[in-house]
Amino acid sequence: MTAETAxxxxxxxxxxxxxxxxxxxxxxxxxxxxxRRRFRGRGLVDLVTTLPLVLPPTVTGYYLIVLLGRRGWLxxxxxxxxxxxxxxxxxxxxxxxxxMALPLLVRTAKAAFESVDRDLERASYTLxxxxxxxxxxxxxxxxxxxxxxxxxxxFARALGEFGATLMLAGNIPGKTTTVPLAIxxxxxxxxxxxxxxxxxxxxxxxxxxxxxxxxxGARAT
Amino acid sequence: xxAERLRVERLAFGYPxxxxxxxxxxxxxxxxxxxxxxxNGSGKTTLFRTLxxxxxxxxxxxLVDGASxxxxxxxxxxxxxxxxxxxxxxxxxxxxxxxxxxxxxxxxGLFASPSAGDLRHAExxxxxxxxxxxxxxxxxxxxxxxxxxxxxxxxxxxxPSILVMDEPTASLDFGNQVRVLAHVLALARRGIAVxxxxxxxxxxxxxxxxxxxxxxxxxxxxxATADVVTPATLRETYGVDVDVVTLTxxxxxxRVCVPSLQRRLA
Numbered sequence: 001m002t003a004e005t006a007x008x009x010x011x012x013x014x015x016x017x018x019x020x021x022x023x024x025x026x027x028x029x030x031x032x033x034x035x036r037r038r039f040r041g042r043g044l045v046d047l048v049t050t051l052p053l054v055l056p057p058t059v060t061g062y063y064l065i066v067l068l069g070r071r072g073w074l075x076x077x078x079x080x081x082x083x084x085x086x087x088x089x090x091x092x093x094x095x096x097x098x099x100m101a102l103p104l105l106v107r108t109a110k111a112a113f114e115s116v117d118r119d120l121e122r123a124s125y126t127l128x129x130x131x132x133x134x135x136x137x138x139x140x141x142x143x144x145x146x147x148x149x150x151x152x153x154x155f156a157r158a159l160g161e162f163g164a165t166l167m168l169a170g171n172i173p174g175k176t177t178t179v180p181l182a183i184x185x186x187x188x189x190x191x192x193x194x195x196x197x198x199x200x201x202x203x204x205x206x207x208x209x210x211x212x213x214x215x216x217g218a219r220a221t
Numbered sequence: 222x223x224a225e226r227l228r229v230e231r232l233a234f235g236y237p238x239x240x241x242x243x244x245x246x247x248x249x250x251x252x253x254x255x256x257x258x259x260x261n262g263s264g265k266t267t268l269f270r271t272l273x274x275x276x277x278x279x280x281x282x283x284l285v286d287g288a289s290x291x292x293x294x295x296x297x298x299x300x301x302x303x304x305x306x307x308x309x310x311x312x313x314x315x316x317x318x319x320x321x322x323x324x325x326x327x328x329x330g331l332f333a334s335p336s337a338g339d340l341r342h343a344e345x346x347x348x349x350x351x352x353x354x355x356x357x358x359x360x361x362x363x364x365x366x367x368x369x370x371x372x373x374x375x376x377x378x379x380x381p382s383i384l385v386m387d388e389p390t391a392s393l394d395f396g397n398q399v400r401v402l403a404h405v406l407a408l409a410r411r412g413i414a415v416x417x418x419x420x421x422x423x424x425x426x427x428x429x430x431x432x433x434x435x436x437x438x439x440x441x442x443x444x445a446t447a448d449v450v451t452p453a454t455l456r457e458t459y460g461v462d463v464d465v466v467t468l469t470x471x472x473x474x475x476r477v478c479v480p481s482l483q484r485r486l487a
Contacts, residue, residue, distance in 0.1 A: 038237065122275050123306075127379070128299025128327030 031109035053103035057163025092169035112146020233280035242438025259435035299327035303376030308368035324378030366397030
């Protein structure tokens with residue numbers, strides 16, 4: 001294994017783990033609010049969080065560039081203030097992976113929350129637990145398996161991110177080349193052995209993911 | 222004169238976007254038993270859910286000791302309102318003691334565990350309901366009557382001033398129905414204001430000081446049991462002909478409803 005190969009693997013794992021953690025932090029509370037609260041604009045929030053799942057990855061990538069690129073709505077002020085842009089750094093790979101994987105987590109976690117018997121929450125209220133504590137002590141543990149299944153799926157999606165990553169982070173070996181991008185490069189340059197290695201790793205991981213998600217999904221009910 | 226415990230003022234209640242009942246007003250004093258009488262679908266459960274603030278009222282107010290409960294934290298509400306739902310088959314195998322101990326939730330610190338004092342309260346509640354022998358029995362393994370009594374004990378452990386009981390004798394056999402009603406009277410004698418819902422007017426006669434008759438979401442009648450449960454109101458509410466018969470035995474006077482059913486002559 002060459003240094004570049006190892007770098008791609010390590011980068012992919014780093015990006016996928018960070019993206020999943022970010023998604024957990026943002027996505028789980030978001031899923032709870034979508035599952036349990038009614039508010040104006042709820043449909044819009046639901047739509048926007050589902051969009052990265054349905055939009056072509058390069059379209060999402062385009063929006064990310066418009067937002068975070070050197071001349072982007074957020075990217076430009078940051079660049080003018082600090083001289084730094086997120087584009088073509090490994091942070092961009094994390095952002096792309098997070099956005100693309102978020103819908104998977106939110107939809108799965110939302111379904112998990114919705115499947116929790118509301119009478120159990122009401123019982124907790126009548127016994128004196130606040131909505132906040134009930135969400136933590138009653139709803140979350142009961143939705144745990146579904147949420148874990150969502151996290152596993154989100155991890156897999158983050159690991160396999162290609163289109164949006166290429167747009168915002170680029171394909172810089174040793175810096176932003178994740179495994180899916182490395183496979184693309186390897187196939188383009190005829191490095192079959194390298195491609196095969198990466199393909200094997202990702203396939204094995206994906207199989208594990210499917211088995212894990214199914215097991216967790218089954219235990220959820 | 223007993224202290225006023227609960228006051229409901231022109232309450233409009235229902236689900237988001239759908240009003241089920243309106244203009245409901247009544248008050249309760251300590252030690253009183255108020256029976257909420259009405260046919261299935263008249264809004265009794267929805268009214269109770271609104272009293273417990275599981276549903277937000279559409280209009281009107283619920284006041285405890287003169288203060289509106291609209292902004293009360295759950296903890297404070299649970300120290301006043303003890304809720305006894307209908308006993309159902311439980312999913313979790315908590316023992317009776319554990320269930321009753323959960324009634325102490327509002328008295329236990331936010332991150333603390335129940336204390337020895339809480340355990341004593343739980344044991345006392347089990348004793349009061351006569352189910353101390355079931356303390357270690359898992360809830361799903363209890364009979365319907367035993368489950369219902371466990372739920373009453375749980376509510377009692379909250380040290381409530383108001384007990385809200387939603388059809389507490391539903392699906393219980395005759396003996397258990399009588400036992401639960403006996404407990405209702407005993408709890409009222411302790412000074413707890415008890416409001417219970419039922420669709421059976423005879424239960425109102427057996428245990429209620431006053432009756433609130435709910436019909437199509439409106440309080441059609443409110444007053445002393447004998448004044449509210451009459452052949453006229455029963456015909457108006459249930460659409461059946463009923464006789465109200467007064468029985469006197471050994472100095473006790475009891476009223477009983479006798480439906481006018483025609484028996485076919487052999």
